Amino acid sequence: MDNISIGFSENVLRVLKVNDARKITFKGEIDLGFNINDDSYFKKNKDEAVELFSEKFSGLSVNEDNSECKAGVLIEASQAFLNVLPVDFNEGKANINSHILWELSNYFPEKGKDFIVKYYRLNNNYISKNIDEILLIALDKNKIDIIKNLCNGSGIMIKNIEIDQLAVDKCIKNNYPEDVNNFNILLIGCKSSRLDFSLISEGKIKYFDFQNTARSNINQAIYSQMNFFEKVFSDIRIGKVFLYGEEKSIFVKNFFKEEYKNIPVSLINPETSDNTGNQSKYAPLFGLALKDFPQL
Secondary structure: OOEEEEEEEOOEEEEEEEOOOOOEEEEEEEEOOOOOOOHHHHHHOHHHHHHHHHHHHHHOOOOOOOOOEEEEEEEOHHHOEEEEEEEEOOOOHHHHHHHHHHHHHHHOOOOHHHEEEEEEEOOOOOOOOOEEEEEEEEEEHHHHHHHHHHHHOOOEEEEEEEEHHHHHHHHHHHHOHHHHHHOEEEEEEEOOOEEEEEEEEOOEEEEEEEEEOOOOOHHHHHHHHHHHHHHHOOOOOEEEEEEEEOHHHHHHHHHHHHHOOOOOEEEOOOOOOOOOOOOHHHHHHHHHHHHHOOOO
16 A cells, blocks of 8 residues: 655645555645645635645645545644753653653743643763753644644545654665665755754764754854764764755755765755656655654
């Protein structure tokens, strides 16, 4: 059975289908007709949004046999709250969970209970032996409800919901296993107004950060991150940079080639047989589809 992934990026809907042989059988994108981040529009025009989404999804002809459609849903990191926090893992699990919720309430004093929360332990311990960092991921339940309403209205059963910066990790492991096994990797997600950075060492995420770039210099954002890595993770040498995204990813690739000539940099290609243009924007969708393969 084919695995379908649906991705939302502002006013763009992307869809990708992968068969049991891990081959992409369909990929495409279309203008949604509205911005998925515009909560006020959806509140005022829910029926219209559902109808538009159903029309656009059908227009992609991804499910032509009209069989039951199950799909993983991908959202951009900017649509969630992500933060890195220090945690004392000598404390009990209940105390750790309380600490995480308390930290979240500092950012959202009146909405702390309106989030679905999970976290990943980063296992870097650079603060101290007993203190580790976690990557906190909080999804606004209202945003999830919007996505559920859109999918339910189109007969799509949601299998899972994932963040692009985390889903793309599986694409790298599938398509570039030698690089994952032999190098420390800097993964950069290039969005319209944001850069997401992950440091992957021994196949695991060791660090995450992001830079808003709508009003700041992209070059300076990259310099800042690279200087931080060299200072805090001095024992981890970045062996390769992988990029995904749209137009900005080309700029970032060229910048690394000019400023960091000793570090190889590549755009992630989810379909190694297709070298037409920049296909890296589909890499997170491919990674999400691969979640159904247990060996990854």
